[in-house]
Amino acid sequence: MKIKIVLAVLLSLSSLAHAQRAGSVGGCDIRRGTLCTNANLNGAQLAGVNLSNSQFTRSDLSGADLSGATLNEANFSSCELVGTNFANASMFRINLRSARLTGAKLMGADLRNAVLQNADLHQADLSGAKLANADLTNARLEGARLDGADLQRANLRAAKLKGASLVGANLKGAILTRAVLIDADLSGANLDQAIFLNTQTEGCIGCP
Template identity: 85%
Template structure:
């Protein structure tokens, strides 16, 4: 009788894990696994917490409002993907391809985006507090109103990036390229600007700009 009770307790404890495995196994007809190919997929609002999608391809898919917190997305391809309001808190996203992706109001707090490709990406009002963006390519990215407080942007390419009203308080911009970037009304209070390049940058109303 005691062993039977123990089995029931064990099954009850495993139910949440089984439910998560089912969610992560197949969502919207897409096989959720490392290296998967899910172009033009609809995963709007999907719960993908902690999944491993490294080397996967989700080009032109819709993951708006999805939860990818703690996920592994290294070297994945999310170019031209809809990611508005998506949660990437603490996600590992090194060398990810987010070219022309739409990440407006996305949550990327403490995300690891080193060497990420974010050319022409839309990150307006996104929260990148504490994010690691060293060597990331943010050429012509839209970052209006984005929060980049304490973010690591060492040697990041922010050429022609739109940072109007963005907050970069305490950010590390050492060696970053901000040529022709718009920093109108941005806040760089306490930021590390050592060797950063501000050639032809628009700095009207910017706090902490050189």
């Protein structure tokens, strides 16, 4: 009986350790708080891992699967994230400054207070994403999908949203000064208190 109890405890500890640490991928120790700058993690399978407070600056995670991962306050600045899957990931206060997220999948991701200055998100899918208080200054969002996204008080100053879809998005209090919304679709969006100073809105559906 005692042996069974000991084995059960060991198995439990083993499972916990595996949940906290996914092992080494591309020479990078996959765990919370890891330091993996300039790493090659192209196509890595990292769904559901906890990488909060980690550093991935200038790394290549193009095509990687980070769906459902916890990436709170992690640093992915200047990373290659083309086609990366971040669906339903927790990315609170993540740093994605100047990251290339072309065609990335961010559906339902929690990007509240995220730093996305100068990030390239054209053709990315951010449907239903939480972007309240996010900084998207000068971000490229041409052709991006933001349907149903929460962009309350988001900073979209000088953001390029040509042809983007923001159907039903919540833009309450958002700053869109000098943003480009040419041919964008804001049908049903909440624009209460949003700032459209010097915004380009030619062909925009639902723009004021």
